[in-house]
Amino acid sequence: MEEAPHRLDDELDAVTADDLDRDRGRAGNETGGRAADAILARVLSRAGTAVSEGGTLDTDYDGDQYDREERAALRRVAGLSTELEDVTEVEYRQLRLERVVLVGQWSRGTVADAEVGLRELAALAETAGSEVLDGVLQRRPHPDPATYIGAGKAEEVRDLVKAWGADTVIVNDDLAPSQRRALEDVVKVKVIDRTALILDIFAQHAKSREGKAQVELAQLEYLLPRLRGWGESMSRQAGGRVAGGEGIGSRGPGETKIELDRRRIRTRMAQLRRQIKAMEPARAVRRERRLELPNVAIVGYTNAGKSSLLNRVTGAGVLVENALFATLDPTVRRSQTPDGRAFTVSDTVGFVRDLPHQLVAAFASTLEEAAHADLILHVVDAAHPDPEGQIRAVHEVLSDVPGAMAVPELLVLNKCDVADHATVLQLRSRRERTVEVSALTGEGIDGLMDVVGEMLPRPGVRVELVVPYTRGDLVSEAHTHGEVLAESHEADGTHLVALVDQALAARLKASAADAS
Known part of the structure; x- marks a missing residue:
């Protein structure tokens, strides 16, 4: 039998008394002032996880860190959004994260393990530039096939979103396209899953031409099965020469708007794959040199x-x-x-x-x-x-x-x-x-x-020879790419005992033979 879903507050019974914060305060959904309990406070603070409270620590070895100053120079300002409250009222809505509510679910393990996962999701959300307001953690044997968290839980999340004034819900899992649409229809705000969140972070941080192409390809692959349209515009068709007014007998099945978008996405994905493949020779040359x-x-x-x-x-x-x-x-x-x-x-x-x-x-x-x-x-x-x-x-x-x-x-x-x-x-x-x-x-x-x-692997060829002074470059290469065991200077050149690879050994022997 499926266990009833509940909020993080209800998980306190499963945690030892040492983990509880004595001054827990909670207000009702009606007031919108629900205070965080001990577990929720740990989730939102992310203490002890990848991102903890406090600033970034660096040392003199980290250089000037101009990139970090550039990345921090542009920040989102909360409370300036003028978007419509109901996501279904618009045909397209740009992905952006501002004030978010987290939704997590686990079917095995302990509540502590589930907390670590939700803390990591909170850190990911803040890295993407959002403000984490609240979190919901649910235990059930398997996700609901319709809304992922079940109809009752979805309504509770809707009330939570309205109380906090949140504009995005982030789910700590991969959602099927149908689950995301159904959950959006209930909560009435944008719903994204863990994959979309990570893709958004990658899109913000990519700087090189290849990195940007790789991120865009991944985003399009994610978007393709999740295209969604509202209203009649996505189902209008025109085929054959009907646009020219030729009428009966000239019409074909045509393409719907969503089919046209899918075709454009596939075309763009093919272009990106060709671009990334065209970068392989230059990358291979750099790797061979290294x-x-x-x-x-x-x-x-x-x-x-x-x-x-x-x-x-x-x-x-x-x-x-x-x-x-x-x-x-x-x-x-x-x-x-x-x-x-x-x-x-x-x-x-x-x-x-x-x-x-x-x-x-x-x-x-x-x-x-x-x-x-x-x-x-x-x-x-x-x-x-x-x-x-x-x-x-x-x-x-x-x-x-x-x-x-x-x-x-x-x-x-x-x-x-x-x-x-x-x-x-x-x-x-x-x-x-x-x-x-x-x-x-x-x-x-x-x-x-x-x-x-x-x-690290050591060169396998041992050489002992005299390298003429005119070939000091070979001695330097032996120091750089090999392991010099002994070195002394004689009248004819540098007496060298070293471990080198086969190619360098052949050049060293050739130079010694020419000198003799």
Whole structure:
């Protein structure tokens, strides 16, 4: 038998007394002044999750951070909207988030797990530029096929929206097109699901030409089955030569307005796929140049500290922000191991639970960086309430990238300066090799670099020869791309003992033979 839906207030009975806030106050829906209880306060504050209270912390390794100032220079102003109250009164309505109410649902696990998911949705909503007003958490064995949350719950959400004056409802799941339409018809405001929210964030943060094309392709793939029209305009037809007034016998079935929109979307998607494919040769050339050096790919859950770690290791100065999906366009920088070997470090887009499959497909070229790497640095937020869940989410995405799971992986337990000791001990017991660091304070970075130097592949050809002084470029290349074991200067040239790859070994032997 299906359990009755209820609001977050009703979940307090399932939480231990230690979790309860003593001064809970609630007002009725009629007054619109419903105060948050302990659970709701934790959801809206997102304390201890990816985005917590307080500003973004950065260090001197993060550079000037001009991108963050530019991103923060334009903010939405609440209360200026003049849109119609009933979404069904307009034919098209532009997606924008201002004052939102969250809706979550869970069928397994504990209420704490469900809270973590809703806190993450609140962080996503604020990253997109909205103001989170309230949240509804429902437990039921499976979603309602009509409205996702059931007719009674939908009416309760409608009352909640009216009391708060909200203009958007965000559902923490993927909605079928019919479910979204039915829920909109009840609550009378815009309803979007988790996928649309993530796509909106990506659209805001994409800067490169390829990134913008990938995001637009993912958005169109999401939009295609969800086109909706109101009124007669979407069903008008004209075919054959009827527009010319030729009348009976000249008419064809024609296209409805919605069919015309679908055809235009498919045409645009084909154009974007061709554009992205045309970018592959240039990307392959850049990758081949980088493959001369060992490559390390940084992957991890969104806001785990990947960009901060990149800045700490390479001094790249890329954007660091206390927000989800702050980094979208990949960054490649150069660094070196403690023994002097050079390697490249690639920063990638962050992952999230249930990452929309449209994004995984559209960003396949970006995710390929992990498959072509010699080592994957999997950055984990050790201070998060559910780091094991984040690790599983990252592995699920990597499993969709051919060859990525075969690359050696090093778990980097970030934020160890504020993480719970018991959680760190649990993460240490995993089968993957682990290193504890704090990208903010620099703690553990030297040990991380030692492990990276140990795990990166070493050149396999040993050479011992005298390189003429006229070929100092080869000696420099041996230092950069190989491992110099011994070096001394003699009358005829530089006596070199080193481990190098086969191509460099052949050039070194050729230069030594010419000198003799």
